[in-house]
Structures are given as structure tokens and as C-alpha cells.
Amino acid sequence: MSESVLNVNEICKDFGGIRALDDVSLNVRSKEIAALIGPNGAGKTTFFNCITGIYTPTSGDVLVNPKDGSERRVNGMKPNHVTELGMARTFQNIRLFPSMTTLENVMIGTHCRTKSGIWGAISRNGKARGEEQAIIEKSYHLLELVGLERYANELACNLPYGKQRRLEIARAMATDPFLLLLDEPAAGMNPQETYDLQELVIKLRNEYGLSILLIEHDMKMVMSISDSVFVLDYGRLIASGTPKEVSENPTVIKAYLGEDEDD
Amino acid sequence: MDEKGAQSTLRFILTAGCDGYADSLKRSVLVALWFMFLTFPIMVIRVDTIENTIDWRWMNLAFVGVGSFVLSFLWRWLLERKELMKGQAARESVVERLLTQASTIPSARLGLLVVVAGIALAFPHMAGMYQTNIMISCLTYIALGLGLNIVVGLAGLLDLGYVAFYAVGAYAYALANMHWGIGFWTILPIGALLGTLFGIMLGFPVLRLRGDYLAIVTLGFGEIIRLVLENWGDVTMGPSGIAGIDRPTFFGIEFGVMDSINYMYYIMLALIVLTIFCVNRLQNSRIGRAWLALREDEIACQAMGIDKTKTKLMAFALGATWAGMAGVVFAAKTTFVNPASFTFWESAIILSVVVIGGMGSIRGVIAGAIILILVPEYLRAFSEFRMLIFGATMVLVMVFRPQGLIRAKRKVYTYDKSTVAGAANE
Amino acid sequence: MEYFLEILFGGLTRGSIYALIALGYTMVYGIIELINFAHGEIYMIGAFTGLIIAGVLGAAGFPAAAIFVLAILGAVLYSAAYGYTIEKIAYKPLRGAQRLSPLISAIGMSIFLQNYVMLAQTSDFLPFPSLIPEFKVPWIGHIISSSELIIVVVTILVCIGLTLFIKFTRLGKAMRATAQNRKMAMLVGINVNTVISATFVVGSSLAAVGGVLIASHIGQINYYIGFIAGIKAFTAAVLGGIGSVPGAMLGALILGQTEAFATGYVSSDYEDVFAFALLVLILIFRPAGIMGKEPVQKV
Ligand SMILES: Nc1ncnc2c1ncn2[C@@H]1O[C@H](COP(=O)(O)OP(=O)(O)O)[C@@H](O)[C@H]1O
Ligand SMILES: [Mg+2]
Numbered sequence: 001m002s003e004s005v006l007n008v009n010e011i012c013k014d015f016g017g018i019r020a021l022d023d024v025s026l027n028v029r030s031k032e033i034a035a036l037i038g039p040n041g042a043g044k045t046t047f048f049n050c051i052t053g054i055y056t057p058t059s060g061d062v063l064v065n066p067k068d069g070s071e072r073r074v075n076g077m078k079p080n081h082v083t084e085l086g087m088a089r090t091f092q093n094i095r096l097f098p099s100m101t102t103l104e105n106v107m108i109g110t111h112c113r114t115k116s117g118i119w120g121a122i123s124r125n126g127k128a129r130g131e132e133q134a135i136i137e138k139s140y141h142l143l144e145l146v147g148l149e150r151y152a153n154e155l156a157c158n159l160p161y162g163k164q165r166r167l168e169i170a171r172a173m174a175t176d177p178f179l180l181l182l183d184e185p186a187a188g189m190n191p192q193e194t195y196d197l198q199e200l201v202i203k204l205r206n207e208y209g210l211s212i213l214l215i216e217h218d219m220k221m222v223m224s225i226s227d228s229v230f231v232l233d234y235g236r237l238i239a240s241g242t243p244k245e246v247s248e249n250p251t252v253i254k255a256y257l258g259e260d261e262d263d
Numbered sequence: 264m265d266e267k268g269a270q271s272t273l274r275f276i277l278t279a280g281c282d283g284y285a286d287s288l289k290r291s292v293l294v295a296l297w298f299m300f301l302t303f304p305i306m307v308i309r310v311d312t313i314e315n316t317i318d319w320r321w322m323n324l325a326f327v328g329v330g331s332f333v334l335s336f337l338w339r340w341l342l343e344r345k346e347l348m349k350g351q352a353a354r355e356s357v358v359e360r361l362l363t364q365a366s367t368i369p370s371a372r373l374g375l376l377v378v379v380a381g382i383a384l385a386f387p388h389m390a391g392m393y394q395t396n397i398m399i400s401c402l403t404y405i406a407l408g409l410g411l412n413i414v415v416g417l418a419g420l421l422d423l424g425y426v427a428f429y430a431v432g433a434y435a436y437a438l439a440n441m442h443w444g445i446g447f448w449t450i451l452p453i454g455a456l457l458g459t460l461f462g463i464m465l466g467f468p469v470l471r472l473r474g475d476y477l478a479i480v481t482l483g484f485g486e487i488i489r490l491v492l493e494n495w496g497d498v499t500m501g502p503s504g505i506a507g508i509d510r511p512t513f514f515g516i517e518f519g520v521m522d523s524i525n526y527m528y529y530i531m532l533a534l535i536v537l538t539i540f541c542v543n544r545l546q547n548s549r550i551g552r553a554w555l556a557l558r559e560d561e562i563a564c565q566a567m568g569i570d571k572t573k574t575k576l577m578a579f580a581l582g583a584t585w586a587g588m589a590g591v592v593f594a595a596k597t598t599f600v601n602p603a604s605f606t607f608w609e610s611a612i613i614l615s616v617v618v619i620g621g622m623g624s625i626r627g628v629i630a631g632a633i634i635l636i637l638v639p640e641y642l643r644a645f646s647e648f649r650m651l652i653f654g655a656t657m658v659l660v661m662v663f664r665p666q667g668l669i670r671a672k673r674k675v676y677t678y679d680k681s682t683v684a685g686a687a688n689e
Numbered sequence: 690m691e692y693f694l695e696i697l698f699g700g701l702t703r704g705s706i707y708a709l710i711a712l713g714y715t716m717v718y719g720i721i722e723l724i725n726f727a728h729g730e731i732y733m734i735g736a737f738t739g740l741i742i743a744g745v746l747g748a749a750g751f752p753a754a755a756i757f758v759l760a761i762l763g764a765v766l767y768s769a770a771y772g773y774t775i776e777k778i779a780y781k782p783l784r785g786a787q788r789l790s791p792l793i794s795a796i797g798m799s800i801f802l803q804n805y806v807m808l809a810q811t812s813d814f815l816p817f818p819s820l821i822p823e824f825k826v827p828w829i830g831h832i833i834s835s836s837e838l839i840i841v842v843v844t845i846l847v848c849i850g851l852t853l854f855i856k857f858t859r860l861g862k863a864m865r866a867t868a869q870n871r872k873m874a875m876l877v878g879i880n881v882n883t884v885i886s887a888t889f890v891v892g893s894s895l896a897a898v899g900g901v902l903i904a905s906h907i908g909q910i911n912y913y914i915g916f917i918a919g920i921k922a923f924t925a926a927v928l929g930g931i932g933s934v935p936g937a938m939l940g941a942l943i944l945g946q947t948e949a950f951a952t953g954y955v956s957s958d959y960e961d962v963f964a965f966a967l968l969v970l971i972l973i974f975r976p977a978g979i980m981g982k983e984p985v986q987k988v
Contacts, residue, residue, distance in 0.1 A: 052566060083568035095563035097556045101673050107549075108556045112568025114549055118577060121548030122541050128548070135549070136676055153675045175568050301770050304763075305737060305809045310744025312818045317748055323809070342782065421789055423796070468973045475724045475792055479923060480972050483965035486920070490965075494958040607916070611800055618793055651804035657797025661790045662782045 004029050004065065005179050005211045006051070006087075011060030011075070013043075013050050013235075020046045021057070022235040028179065033205055033212045035222045035243075038232035039255065044215045045092055047232070048181055052089050053079035067178050084112045088177035090168040092184045092215070098157035102148055102167055105156050106139035109174025142170040146200060162193040169200070173208075180204065182214040186221055194218060198225055223247065231255070277336060279343035291335040298331035299324055341663050359669055362626065383532060387525040395528050399596055401636040402531040403589055408616040408628040409538045410585025415614065416623035416671070417546060418578035419558025420470070421478040423610055424485025427465075428458045428583040430492060430605035432590020437505040437600045438498070447511035447595050451588060458587020462580035470575040485610055492602040504601025511595050527596050534592060538585065542625055545581075547674045554578050555623070608650065615653045619660050621667025630668050691832060696953040697946070698833045698841075702906070704945020705844035709899030710922030711929070711937040712851065713772075713892025719868040719932035720888050721784075726795035727775055728896060729919020730802035733912060735768040735897030736817070736904040737806055743818055757820040757905075764897040771802075772893025773886055781882075799915075807912040820905040836906045847898060848938055851891070855934060860887055868932065917961060921948075924968040930981020939979060 006028040013021040020043045028034045036044050049055040051062045053074065062075045066086045074082050088109075097105055114135060120128030143149045146166040151159060156167060165185055172180060182201070186194045198221055204210050216222050222229060222243065229246040231239040233255040239246050246252055281287035306327055309318040365371045387395045407429065414422045432454035439445040439453075469480050492499045499505070510523045511530060518526055545551045553574045556564045565571050594600050612635070620631020635653065639646040660667060710732050717725045739760040746756045779798045783791045821836040855861035867874040867884045875881050903918075904910045921944065929940025944964060951963045971978065 054562065054566065078570075079562075079565040080568045080570050083566060088568075089566055091563065091566075095560050095566075097559040097563065099559060099671075099673075100552070100555055101676075103676055104552055104555075104673065108552055108564070108567050108569070111549060111553055116549050118545065118550055118581065121545045121550055124544060132549070140676075153673075155673070171567065297774075301767070301774060302809075304741045304767060305734070305806060308741045308745060309810060310741055310748075312740070312744050312747065312816055315744075315748050317745060345782075415789075419789060421792060469969070472972055472976060474788055475722075476927075476972050476976060478792060479724060479920070479927075480969050483920065483924075483968045487962055487965045487969075490959065490962050494962075611796065614793075614796070615800075618797075647808065648804075650800055651808060654797045654799070654801030654804060658779045658794045658801065661786075661794040661797065662779070665787060665790050 006213065007061075007063040007065070007071075008051060009061040009063070011047075011050055011057040011062060013046055013055060014058045020235050021050065023060070024232070024235070024237045026230050026237065026240070028211055028213050029228075030211055031205060031209055032227040033201065033214070033225050035226040035229045036213060036215045036232060037217070037219075037222060037229060042232040043235040044232055045183055046235075048089060048183055048215070050075070051082075052087060052181065053077045053082040064179070080112065083175050083177075086176065086178040087181060088172035088175040088179075089181035090165070090172055090183055090185060092187065094161075094164050094168060096156040096164055096167060096171070098155065100156060101153050102156055102159065103136070103139055103143060103152040105167055106142050106170050106174050107135050109142075109171045110135045110138060113176055139170075139174060142173050145173070145203075146170045147196075162189045165189065166197070166200070169204075173204070177210065179211045179213065182212065182216075184215050184217065186216060186218050194221060197221075201225060275343075276340045279336075279340040281339065287336070287339070290339075291332050294335040295328045295332035299328045302327045345663055358630075362669065363672075387528045392521060392524055395524055397637070397640050399524070399528050399531050401632055401640075402528070402535055403593060403596070404613065404616055404632040404636050405629050406531070406534050406538055406589045406592075407586060407613045408620065408632050409535075409542055409625065410582050410589065411613050412617050412623065412625070412628050413542060413545070413554075413585070414578050414582035415617050416621075416628070417551060417558065418554040418575060419474070420575060420579060421474060422481045422579070422582065423478050423607070423614065424481035424483070424488070425582070425586055425613055426605045426607070426609040427481075427485040427488040428461055428586035429590040429593065429609070430488055430602075431457050431461050432587035433594040433600045433604070434492065434499065434505075434590075435587070436591045436594040437508050440508050440594075441505055444509075446509065447591070451591050454591035455584045455588040458583040458585070458590070459580050461587075462583025463576065466576045466579035466583075470572055470579060482607065482610075485605075485607060489602050489605050492605070499602075502602060504599060504603075506599045508594050508598045508600070510598060527592075531592060531596075534588065539625055546623070546625075550574070550577060558623075611650075612653065615657050619653075619656055619667060621669045621671060623671035624667065624669050627667050627669035627671065634668075692953075694829075694832045696949050698837055699953070700946035700949030701942075702837045702840050702945070703948055704925075704942040705840050706899045706903045706918070707922045707925045707944055708844055708938050708941035709847065709895045709902075710918060711925040711941045712848075712934065713896045714923050714926040715929070715931055715934060715937040716864070716888050716892045718926070719934075720864065720871075720885055721780070721791075723780060723791050723795065724923065725780075725889075725892075726792070726919070727779070727798040727802055728892065729915030729917075729922070730799050730806075731768050731772050731775075731893045731915070732896040732900040732918055732922075733806065733910070733915030734771055734802065735764040735893075735900030736910045736914065737810060737912075738767040738897070739764040739820075739901035739904060740815060740817055740910060743820055747818065753820070754822060757822065760820055761898060761901050764901045765894045768893040768897030768900070769890040772889040776886060776889040781885075799919075803912050803915065810912065812912065814909045814911045817904040817908050817910050819908060821902070840902045840906060843898065843902060847895060851895070851934065854891075860884070864888060920968070921961075921964045924964050924971075927968065927976075927978055928971050930978030933978070933980045936978055936980035 004027045008024060008026045010023045010025050011021055012019065012023060024047060036047065038044055046055065050057045051074070057075050060075070061073060063071050063073055064085060064087060065071050072085060074085065097108065114131050116128040116131050140149060140152065143152055146169055148163060148167055148170065151163065156164065159167060169182065169185065186197050189197060201212060201214070202225060205212055226243055228241065229243050230237060231246060231252050238255060239249045239252045278284055278287045281290060303324065306323040307320050309320065365375050386398060390398070407425070411422065411425050414420050414425070435454045435457050436447065436450045439450050465484055469477060472480065493502050510518065511526065513526060553564070553569050556567070556569065557571065557574055561571060616631040616635050617628055619635065620629070621627020639649040710728065713728050713731070714725060717723060717728070742760045742763040743756050746759060775798055779794045780791055783794055819836065821839050824835045826833055826835055826838050855864060863874070863879045863884050864887065866877070866879055867881055871881060922941070925941035925944045926937045927940070928943060929936030929938065944967065947967060948960065948963055952960045
């Protein structure tokens, strides 16, 4: 239970003269729900981008432990290889494929776990057909999991906001991750939707055995579902621990009191 | 529509984006004056600096004034309508609705298919040699359009040097035939393969670039190929080109001119059917979906585990394969190739077929080629304005209807718990 | 040695013209990240306008120097007007559209303008009167002609003027701000639409100057000259680092010299191939150019 799946050691990220991440170290254990919080502009999204290969960290190490137990260093790896290793993410500003259907969006997620190529597509031989069938089935089940099966053939851009966020989760799940990274999954959701999302996240952990790291501003949600919390401020990790420890930490309170209510 | 409705529609059209008739009239007058000023030197005056004579064409000024006055109403109305429709899901056009209806009723679908196939097969016998020749060139553009559609429409890679691969195929056949007397059927697959090879060779280093750089590099590459063909006279015979290329034979049997044109027509038709078959299967496959995803959002695509470079390369090389194949057929049809057939204009025409027809849509590309190639052929008076209108249409399509004439439709998957079945569309 | 110097000055002349066109590409790209494919056509329209004005004034018996100045001013006026109008028609309605849309629109516009000029004027080459005053250049007259000298001098003056304009005027500062961060510029009260229009106007004016100068130097024009010159100037802009004004000047200088020496010492058959090959190589090995910055994509 306590072995770690993600091990980040002292990563830094500079943009020109600005240091967006400063010696951040953090550890996500297997089957835990961890939350990364902090005021806007603290560097949370940048942190995700650094560990998923979209940015290359200026210094530091990102180590992951896929299910097979071999530890891998991922900084500098291309994003698609990171995803192949088993880390999948969603985006803060939703990045679905707008003119593809909901089901197709999820089917994209299965790409790195399937093989058929141009010849398979043109000949539609037995292998390619079987694989295609499996892709459809898997994707459909994932849509059921997030409650979007009714919209399978709708274009993704026609879905309401909250459902687009759930679709992003389904799409990430299709890559068969062991670690799911959610960037503000509840942003723009109403309380009911947030509650449903919370249930979904817990379900993913319990039934699929995933580890989850999420960025979230909704403190109620963070406090009620996470096992551990990390707090970023101005690119530095200022606190970590259980939700209770963090919420009583004076540095954190100070960082947050300096902020506006709506965060 | 009752009179009142008609009136308010008219009012909307005339005053879109303005505060009332007076304002819209004033704006249109200003626009007309502006364009009269703008086009004055080039439209009105023609100078001959040697004879020192000047030709004043005042009529043109009047045409520009009236034309831009009328068009400015249309322009504002279309912009306003686009703004109003923004939130809604885009409506289907009449043609699209008819096609959708026809394809949902199985018997209508089958009927339509039979009719189209019947016309296509009987065409050379109903029409004369001249018509058949025009049709062949239209079919060539359909094949090229469908090939480029893989690159531009599906994968979203703007390739402005597509004609280079076409030239590779055409010259492969011309040279092989001239030097070694190799026949059409042997070269057809080789030409395709050469297209692939060139596609990979160019694509490999270039596909890492951002979209707009890719456009300009492919444009440069297309020009390089043409310039090499023009200047490397020892091998390519330079600007005068290579003549007397053999027409295709039918299991060793040669045809007369008339029959061989018909034969060419059927070869082209077969190539199109093959293309449609392949593209249709590809676009709803694992690879095809990856292309679409790449077109929509590269970063999300990579984050979902898709190898960007490899996927792009596949689209680029496959598009080049088709161009290579079409090039061989082109050389066989005209029995003559020279560099002038492979200028940037050719790439531009193929691109406008894809863009105006509908990026990513097979039916759109076919409709685009038929309209863009056949209409100028039959309206001779209008044919010198062909490229002018193509250019203007490309701008207008991008501004008002980016999805093109017939937009691409996504496959509909039906799923019932026990059996999963995909019902194809398009 | 003399041959070498001749080539050197030939390259300088070429480079000057490329610089005048490349600046338009680089400024527009800097502000709206669009390769303005129609920019080469603006240059061509400038040359045609210059020819027409020269023809009319010539027939009316104006003195040569007046014709030269008025032809340039008229060309600048008209090219600027075309640049302004093109932006309003083909690019402005497409802000925020899909990535490929403005690019395709630009290509369509370029095709349209070429054919517009071809149909309204002619598809043949037209002789262009030599407007640039001729005189014997002192000391180095045997290696550089007066028209080459004037092209180089005018270009240098224009480049200095542009640099000062961007550095010190309000509009120039607004341009730099918009290029750096459009949203931020909007927030501090810069009218971004005006800045974009101004960029097109300035870029087009420079291209018009280049158009008249080179047409008068070479002595003929046709509707197609914008295509090749456009690609080459774009090459220069990319070579220097697209978006960077001094980069475009430097890139144009290098490209001009490369072409001059390659055609002077190797072979003139492949004149255009050198530029294209250079373009392909830079984009592959150093897409950010000499003075450009590697762009970071925000996620
Ligand atoms: N590509 C980039 N280039 C320059 N600065 C960036 C880039 N990405 C993020 N930043 C900066 O890094 C800081 C952290 O941003 P971000 O990670 O998005 O914050 P958060 O997600 O915590 O709200 C911000 O100041 C932002 O402006
Ligand atoms: Mg963020």
C-alpha cells in the first residue's frame, strides 16, 4: 500500500528569468488520492506539464514506478512515452477533440495500447476487426463509467462543460494508466456535479486501483477525498501532509489569506 | 413566407450590422468609393512605356463601384449571420440534407449508388472523345484531391508542394519508358512506391515543424523539384519535356487512340474507386482517428499517447503515394510530360479542390473537383477567370464556411449490450 | 578582385530588396503569427502602381526626378491601402478560427491578387522605365552602378527609420507590446485592431518601396514577380528569426550574398534552388533562425 508510484525530486522549471517551480519534491503512493493545491499561478499546471513530458524540467528528477516494479526516470521523455508508461492526464482548459464524437474521443485514448496500422485499416483483416471491436467495447464501457453513454455519437464540442470534463477523464482512463493526473476537474461545475465527480474519483481508486493526483480549488472536495495534500505557493512546496495537518498549517493559512475568496 | 416576414428578412439582409437603412447605405457607398480608389490604377489605366501611350478604361471603374456596393451588403449580411449562428450547431445545407436522407434509407442509398456507377461506367460511350478527355482530367483531380485530403483534411498538415510527388510519379514513368521501354503497369506500383519514398524523405526532417512552416517548406520543396526538372537537362530533357510516352496496354494488347482514351478513363475510374475504398476505411480506423485528433489538438494528442511524428509521417507518405500513382497515370494519359505541368498553380488547384469541397470529406472533395474542374471547362468564357475565382472562393470559404461545401461526417457507432456493431456512414 | 566586389555589391542590392519585403513578413508574423502569403503580391502591386504612375507622368512630361519620387510615394500609398484592405477582408474575420484557416485564406488571397493583376493588366512581361537617376558613382563607379547604390542607400535609410519608429513612437511601442503579449496589451488599453492594421500598412509600404526600386533596376515586371520574391524574402525572415526586425535585415543580407556568390561562382541555372534549399535547411536545423527565440507553447 505504501510503495510510491510517483517520486519527484527537487524539480525546477524556469521560463526565461521566471522560476515557475522551485525545488519541488513530492511523492504519490500507490492507490492514494493526493491533492495539489495552491493559489492561481502557483505553478501547479506547470508541475503537471513537467512530469508528463510536455515541458522538460530545468533540473531535478521525475521517477515513476509502473506496475511491473521497475523504476523509470521520465524527465525529457516525450509526452506519448510517458503516457505509454502509465501516467494519464486531463487539462485545466479542456482539450478534447471538438469535431470528433464523444466515443471517438475515448477511442483515441486506446491508441497506445493497440497496434493495427495502415494495412490493417485497409484490409480489415480478422486481427484489425477484433481489435477495433475491443476498442469500441472498452470505450463504451468507459463512457458508461462516467455516465456519458447516451452521448456516444454526439460531437464532443456539443457537450455541456461539466460533461466535457468527465469525458476527459474517460479519455485518460482509456490509456490504461496506473496514475491519473487531474487538472482542476471540478472547475466550472455546480455542487451536484462536483459531488458526482467526487464519487467517480473515489470509484476509480477503489475499483480500478488507480493512484490519483489532482489539482483542485474546491477545498471541501480536497479535504473530503484526499489522503494527502501538497501545497504550492510561488513555485515552492510550502506544506504537505494529511488534509488535517495542512489545513492547520500556519504557512498555508497565510498563503491563502493573502488570496481572494473566489479561488 | 408572408409579406411581413419577407419584409423583415429583407430588412435584415440590407441592414445587417448597421443601425438602419441610412447607415448601411452610407457604409456601402464608402466601401464602393474605397474600392474604386483602390483598384483605380490597376483596373483603369494601362500604360505602354515604350510607345508612351495610355489606355484609360473608365468602364472598369463603374463596374468596381457597382460591384463593391452590392457585395458590401452581402458581406455584412453574411458576417452578421455567421455571428448569429455561432452558438448553434452548424446547420446542414440543402445538398447535405439530401445526401444524409438518401444515405439513411437503404434502398435510396443503393439506388443512388447504382445510378452513379451506371453513369460513370457508361460515360465514355455516351459522350464523345472530347468529353471523355475532360472527364479523365476531372477524375485525376478527384484522385489527387482525395490523396491530398489525407494530408490536409484528415491530418491537418498544409502541404503546398503536393505536386512534387505527382511530378515524381509522372517522370518516373516517362523516364523509365523512354530509356528502358518499361510499361505502364510495371511502373504504376513503382511510381506509387517512389511517391512514398519521397514523402518519407521530405517528411522525416520537416514534420517536426509548426504547421505554417511546414506549408512554406513544402512549397519550397515543390519548387526545387520543378527547377531541377527544368535545369537538369541531361536527364529530364529540360523544359521541353519528354514526349511519346507509351499508352497503357491491356494484357499486351495495344489500342487505337480512341479506345485507349476510353481505356484510360476506366483505369482512372478504377483508381478512384480504390482511393475511395482505402480512404473510407482509413478514416474510421485507429490510424485515421489519430490523424483527426492530431489535426484538432497536437498537445492533447501526444498526451493521449500518440506518437506525433510517426502519425504525421504516415499521413504525409500515404498522400505522396497517391500523388505518385496519379502522376504515372497522368503521364500515360497525356503521353507527354514537362516541368510546366508541375507548377505551384497545380498544387494550388488541388488544394482548392480539397478546401472548397470540404476538408476531410470524401464526398466534398469529389464534389469540389467536379465543380472546380468541369465548370471552367464548359464555361469557356469564364475559364480565364478560373484562378481568380478559386482564390476568392478559398478566402470566402475560410471566412464563412470553413467546413467546405459538404462537411465531413463522423461515423455513428451503435452499441447494444451483447453485440457491438458499427454502422458506417459516408 | 573586381569580379568579387561586383558580386559583393550585387548581393548587397539583392539583399536590400529582400530586406524591404522580409520586414513586412516578420512584422506581421510577430504580431498575429501568420505567414502573410499575400505579402509578395503587395510588393508586386507596388511595382505595378509605380509603373502606371511613371507611365502617366512620363506622358505628361514630368521631369525624371519628380517621376521617381512620385512613383515611389504612389506605390507606397496604394500598397499600404491594399495591405490594410486585405487584412480586413481575409484575416480579421478569422481571428480565433482554426489554425489552418487564416493560412489557407492567405493563400487564396495571394492567388486572387496575382490573377487580378494579370487580368486587369497583362500576363506578359512589361518593360519598366529606369526611374532611378543615373550618374557616375565616384571612385567605385566601375563596380557599382548608380541604381545599385541608390537601392542600398534607400534601404539603409528605410531600415534606420523603421528602427527608430518602432523604438520611439507611441505606435511603435504599441506594436512591440502587442507582439509580446496581445492579451496584456489589450488590458493596458492598446487598441489591438489599430496596431494590427498599422503593421500591415507599414509592412506593405516597405514592400512597395522595394517593388519600385527593383523593377526600375531590372527593367521589367510581370504579375508573377511577387511569388518568387515573396518566398525568398520569407526565407530571409526565417533565416534571421521570424518576428525579429533586425533579424530580417540580417537574414536578407546573408541570403542576398549567398545567392550572389552561388550564382556568380557556381552556376546561375539553379539560382532559385539555392534560396529554397537554404530555407529548407534552416527550418530543419534551426527553425528559430539567427536572432529568433525558440517559442514555448502554453498549455
Ligand atoms: N509556457 C510558459 N511560458 C512562460 N511562463 C509560463 C508558461 N507556463 C506557465 N508560466 C508561468 O508559470 C507560472 C505558473 O503557472 P501555472 O502552472 O499555470 O499556475 P497554476 O496552474 O498553479 O495556476 C505563472 O506565472 C505562469 O505565467
Ligand atoms: Mg493551472
